[in-house]
Amino acid sequence: MSDTASPPVNSLLAPLLAGVETLKGVKPATARLLARVARGGRVIDLLFHLPESVVDRRYRPNLRQAETGRVCTLHVTVTRVIPPAPGGGRGKRPWRVVVTDGTADADLVFFSPHLVRRLEAGQDICVSGTLERFGDRLNMAHPDYLVPVARMADIPLLDPVWPLTAGLFPSQVRAAIRAAFDVFPPLPEWQDASVLKQRRWPGFEDALRTLHRPCDMPDLLEGDALVAASERARARLACDDLLAQQVSMAQARRQNRLRPGRAVAGDGSLRRIALSRFGHEPTTAQIRTLAEIDADLAAPRQMTRLLQGDVGAGKTLVALLAMLAAVEAGHQAALMAPTEILARQHLATFRKLSPVPVAFLSGSVKGKARREALTMIADGTARLVIGTHALFQDSVVFHDLALAVIDEQHRFGVEQRAMLGEKGPQTDVLVMTATPIPRSLLLTQWGDMLVSRLDVKPAGRKPVRTSLHALSAMADLLAGMERALARGARIFWVCPLVSESETSDIAAAEARHAALCAHFGEGAVGLAHGRQDIAVREQSIADFAAGKTSILVATTVIEVGVDIPDATVMVIEHAERFGLAQLHQLRGRVGRGQAESYCLLLHDTALGQTARRRLALLRETEDGFLIADEDFRLRGGGDLTGRRQSGLPDLRLASPLHVDMLLRLAAQDARRIVDTPPADAPPALRARIPAVSLLLELFARARAVRAIRAG
Template sequence: MPVTAESVPLPQRPAPSGRTASPAGKAMLKLGLVRDIDLALHLPLRYEDETRITPIARTREGDHVQVEGVVQRAQVELQPRRQLVVRLHDGSGELTLRFIHFYAAQQKILAPGARVRVRGEVRGGFFGREMVHPVFRPVEPGTPLATSLTPVYPASAQLPQAYLRKAVVSALGRAPLNELLPPQVLPASLPTLRQALDFLHHPPPDVSMATLEDHSHPAWQRLKFEELLAQQLSQLQAQRERAKLRAPALPAREGGLRQQLLGQLPFGLTNAQERVVAEIAADLALSQPMHRLLQGDVGSGKTVVAALAAAVAMDAGWQCALMAPTEILAEQHFRKLVQWLEPLGVGIAWLTGSRKGKARQQMVERVASGEAQLIVGTHAVIQQDVHFARLGLAIVDEQHRFGVAQRLELRKKLAHEALEPHLLMMSATPIPRTLAMTYYADLDVSTIDELPPGRSPIVTKVFADGRREEVIARIADEVANGRQAYWVLPLIEESETLDLRNATEAHAELQAALPGVKVGLLHGRMPAAEKAAVMAEFSAGHMGLLVATTVIEVGVDVPNASLMVIEHAERFGLSQLHQLRGRVGRGAVASVCVLLYTGPLSQTGKSRLRAMAETTDGFEIARRDLEIRGPGEFMGARQSGDALLRFADLLQDTALLERARRVAPKLLDSYPEAAQAHVARWLGSKAEFLKA
């Protein structure tokens, strides 16, 4: 029988270092329930109504109710399997209680003549109404009912609800829930924080359940506003702290390296590229660190903007580091930058995990001596033995795929001079407005909102896997016309849980189906040199079809490729599908992206594929992706592993967000101590993750 709340001792605080915590204590630590305020803010998932008794005769199938009655009969039945079957009467009717798993102690409590209070879902059984494994407890006639709804909390197997309820009640009594915010900051007609939390932990039985479930109740609004305000204050504090730091001033020189690079490029810049180049140059000229995000859709030309920013830094006598998440992407950047900058006398170093031994040591020495002005690579760029002579600008591509610690490490590379490098982050996953207002509020954002001329439109087709042969025939046609194609798969190996064909099998099948076509294979487990050789052959046009996993998601630029087939498209995220689609349509040839799916599709899968078919606009894709996944998953929770907004919903709470944005600067200026206490209450150590 479940332990009743009344019988649970008050929970102990986490054991001091060196002492073993109880299983429940460990479970609370795992859930982050360390401080009293953590427990006070640990809100129920749902509620159970123990404030009323429903006569058995009035219950209906599907109802989740509480009944009270006397056990008339209790026996263990062996057919169709061993189970405890109890008949309960309350004077209005009979209810069967059925237990497949039971203990002797439960049989003792459910003996004939016992009065019990039972809560569960009513089902239609062979012998009338029944409940399977209901919650129950013995009562005396006239035992008082609960006066508020019973909370059901997020918990775990090691943390019983009764224990957690007791812990929350205890913490609510101790937690410092005094009002920190001046009244003029708060939206009108909202309860105090203590009132809001007391209400949400123990709502009265007459409350509108709809307002609790959709979080529109004033108590919920108070919590959401407080959370959004804490987040805005934290970002504003980070921005102001950063403004006090010093960075090398890197003014653009008239007729310098940037002008030379522009003069020898085989194309002109778009108006959008010119605008963001000017925004970045203005930041670099200042002696406070640039903290700018350059966002632009797939193929909008971010690499050349990065090259022009690097040219400004190098022209001023400082080094620039460009870090990308994968070797393939880093190498694509490296090839372009070598092509553009080496003829202008720029020394370029290449650092990745696969470059080892003497070759790596030579590159590290060139970086330390200053001979290499531009350093391109993966996370190998920030390893401990890499010392820069004068790092003035750090560029991080696909920044959302790096962890906070990695970005901070890159910024520390200039600490010996008591300076910070300027930081330019790039992303081909545009940030929806609400995210820009919250998680990226401390960033300056530059947006390339037009594509270079001559890019062909991409038509997206969604096909069931049954049309596979038709798709293969289309590949044959494209290759016969001198063009190339990609075939992308989500996994390298068979998985017990995901019935996906692996890349090797797909490669063999497509080779057999396309005689005379050279079919290449690229996946993450291949040695770096082998990957590079395959990509070089495909880029040179010597290979008609490339079968690959998602290692080609970003950075691959082959203008002659006109067809992208994504197998098991339903397994991919929306932004990933959009990135993959962007590998075609990079030349003047009309291009097609085929999304092959295996049914049945989930609602999320249908939403993703519908969005891909309806738009090629990366900003619209990002907006829909945020709707489908929510901000934590969209951002990788800013790589901290924690959800950064627990209560507020960026899609529904825009008005609260905008108010928090307006009042945060006033609160920080006029009530700095209250602002600091508010951030500490809500974010604790998580505030640091918002600053990277």
Template sequence: MKLIDLPNLSTKRIKALSESGINSILDLLNFFPRRYLDRSTVLSIRDVKGQGEEVTVVGRVKKILQQGYGRKKRLEVIIQDDTASLKGVWFKGGHYIKKQFSEGQMVAFFGTAKKYGRYISIAHPEVNKIGDQSDIADFSRIVPIYPGNKALSKTHTTSKLIHRWQKIVLKHEKPPEFLPDTVRKDYDLPLRHKAYRMIHLPESDSEYKKAFQRFKFEELFLFELSVAKTKNSIIEKHQGPLFEDLGNYTQRFFNQHLPFELTDGQKSSLSDIKKDVRSGKQMNRLIQGDVGSGKTIVAIGAVLMALDNGFQAAFMAPTEILAEQHYHTLSTFLEPLDINIRLLVGNQKNSLRTDILTDIAGGNAQVVVGTHAVIQDEVTFNKLGLAVIDEQHRFGVKQRAEILQKGSHPHVLVMSATPIPRSLAMTIYSDLDISVIKGLPGGRKPVKTAVRPQKKHDEIYNFVEQELEDGGQAYVVYPLVEESEKVDLKDATAGYKKLKKRFSGYNVGLLHGQMSSEDKEAVMQQFIANEIQVLVSTTVIEVGVDVPNASIMIVEHAERFGLSQLHQLRGRIGRGQRQSYCVLIHGQKVSKEGRFRLKKMVQTNDGFEIAEADLELRGPGDFLGTKQSGLPEFKVADIIEDQWILEQAKTEAWRLINSDPDLQNNENQELREVFIPYYKEKSRFYGMG
């Protein structure tokens, strides 16, 4: 059967369907309802309570009235059954709707019932004309409501018409099953063709819910199968550099030069890395930890393992300011070991750049720290054995794949200081093994957080002055407004001028994204050296700046920030021995979500708890920021609500790939036919293949 075989399908409607992603019969079957109206029980009007419940009632039209005047004119249609009367009310379009009714006519109303005065009313009810009892039976069922858009509306392609088409298709078509029988039976999933009927022609709410569960599993299973296939066919088979020796660099650093005791999380992560780099296979590991949990020391441990075995290491960061911070951190920690570390960023002078590139190609540069400049074509490594990528979510899957071309399958260590909820980690980081560093290094005190209105500025500044007198330093951060750096800069500059006057006895600095790399570096170095006591900044200090003496973070218009961003900003303080304080200042009007975010920041310092709350508020796409993050787009499944299905799908996908990696077994042939084109498409889009 083809789309053109359907009745009432004009050329304009074919175009409207195509604009809605429907170009075949299978596309139509996969055009799922967005919600359902449960009209399966027709109530006597007397039994309707009028407390906001959705009801279906049937009665004869008793009166048709037009009430009120001008814009407030409304249509009222009173219907009556053997028990009582009920009123349908239309506040718009009454003149046209009135023509549908005649007194004595039998009609059915469906909608939300509310009691007003002595009457129970339904505003703008759905109306069906009833001819006989069979019409009542047809009306009183679960009705699917399909997504609408301009193209469908313009061509009068109604939900009712789409439902009619689905009925016709399901009489003639029986889509084949491709889930393995054992998987389907283990999770009690209906056969595919039955699931389509249960979605489009449900006889109960449990039917369509069960069908949706099947299609969610199917979608997540195919995705997890593609991830498992990628890892099995590429990553698992790639021979990674063998780091057998924990030699001079590693032993000297951890035994003689590390100025603190490693936490259990750091030790566990280093143990995972050591196991990976000795396996003979390419390491692809994510180190997840909260702000200040000590991921950099773990990365340094991995770098030293590479150097001990004669390999170079690359250390990538998403921004120049973060790359420069890492360069200084590594240089400080590794200075006693006499290791050659080079910084490669975009705006360096040609002579310096040439010198660095020569050093990298010749192997003299043992560690290369930089931005995405590290993976440009002109950069040639002598013997790259390890790539460390910081703040992975700011790169993109394809950029992560590019680093693999810079050496003979170098080990990859990904770090993220943005806690990712488990449901997201299972999708965007499915091809990575994950180590989590929980807790803070010894001696760190949790940051105390408070929320204050703008009228408390004087009180807040007095508190800041006390901290400055006691030797502390402060950040004052202004938000991005509509992603406009110009507006942002204006706000920060105005704040800078005001604060210079208020804290005239101290040095106040300004940092923003439009400054040159050299100027930003100079300001940060002054702040680190305590030559600047108050740093007024835009969000460029969100990640990567480590100033142990900074003890106060003031965020202006905090209600404009996302939860994870607020947590990242708070993570810039509390990195030393001092008690630190974060003050979130809000404007006069704060939304319900804004109030929730501010309250959550006061309640907890746990980045993973904050990330879960932020994910629920914003959804996966906004949480990660861009589609470049590698987040798959699912049509039916929701990775927040359906995490349990995701875990089932992942378990079964890996089980299948381990037993039949190329899906050659007879029982997997139908799955293979569906999976191969799916895998090719996903591999191109997500850079998995």
């Protein structure tokens, strides 16, 4: 696929790219709810909102032969309508509708009179729901469907169940989906015909119909045909999702290869001084990754490289040495961090090691200090610059920015990252993350970035002893903390939430802080969470670092960027509620000094087998890459910020299992599509290219180049 490939034929896609409010019968209020639940307001977004299950309503017995505990669809006659009995007592009393089919009687139970008031003795109706037995009576509580016999066809034999949101009802989703298929245009096939045949995958529209409207597919109504057909349909749609992503990445990679840059090569003079001040030999991994970065900097193209390093692997030293290469070549380099506390920690490290002055800029730098920093950046006096989001503001003008380093890059938006890279002419970009990225997710999320992995830690770091404890043993834990504090220990205590909520029984940071203050004394316990004013939060962390408090209760705001060597104990409450990679990052806040360090994972007493296995893995290894791969396999890659801890980022229809099964297939196909010159492409491949353009439009992949460039 060349860079000048034809744009999508929008007239063909117009019905699918239109807003859901354009569908027949969809009112504006319903359209807003559909857009919310479907993560987008287009008709295709609604069709990508796949059902989570299907209720089989084909079982249509008579009452005498009916099996209880399963969904039944019944043709019955109303014999009596019995209103709630008068009187007190707790709870609402139900309406009962006694029905019969001539073989036995049953009760329909309703707690709302809405449907009941339309029923009368002698009326023939059809109902569908779960049949149960209470005592000697058959009972169906709140039938899913209740219609006159003449409308029995309104009860679907196979009934999809879609995820909903407050105010949205299944009937509204069902009607909107029906209207969407009424306007579905005939689309050309973008998947390889041989793959479709080999895997027995349906076409794109048929795959969507199989999942949303299985009753439209007569072949699925017999036996267990729906199960296999649904699996094939989901696999095909997942491969569409992956192919769209991989093609957009391959296009971006091709653009990056063609984008001119400038060669940046230092003479090593400043690096030698920095390494002598560091006082230790770099690890083999640091030497290797630095060589990879140097080769990119020296090449006549712009660099976009991901530096991935586990906790304590030494990313900051690599970043400093890379930035000094740019300074040696006569240019500027900047490092942007997501929080002021992390940026200031980098500043302290750089000022200790760097042979050249380091400027600092953040939102808290104001007045004369800010004016001086801006002047030094603009006239080139400041060769190294460290800061927060303040660095990409319009008022910041660089003299000659050659290298932009972005730390904890997933905490910045694409536009923010791009804005920093655009502060200089043909700026090279190095993005860093301390979150171990699973290999499958690495390919999916960063498949077009050059990747360097720091997989060796500096010598001398002691392992953190990790143990599991039931929350029911809290008294023993507090006694152990008393002994540790008597020895001078400093303790992190991490909770997942800031305050109690009606929907969660997780102990909150504020409640835990109050409990620990009551036990250890208010002067001994600090509190840090994301809802505090930043100055208050950073003061709490600073007090803990200085030893003014011995315990710091916190949320995941301390997950990265907090470096307190004297902290030796990490307690994580409700550890089963965190992702493994996030637990590993939190554990990395201790074990940074010379003293023995401990991580205590507190969990519910009734811990499931999978959760126990996950936590046991954390106890058995400190290999962040192994932990991340296992977390991906068990839970999905999630949102690397830790806010959403399962599922795949940036993919609509592909599950973790689909990624493992189909990513290589999609990536290989994408490379053939993008990298094969049109003149050399076989006719079948050449014919697919316009259809692939439609695929990219459907999956909203038109802006991939800038996203990849920004990291």
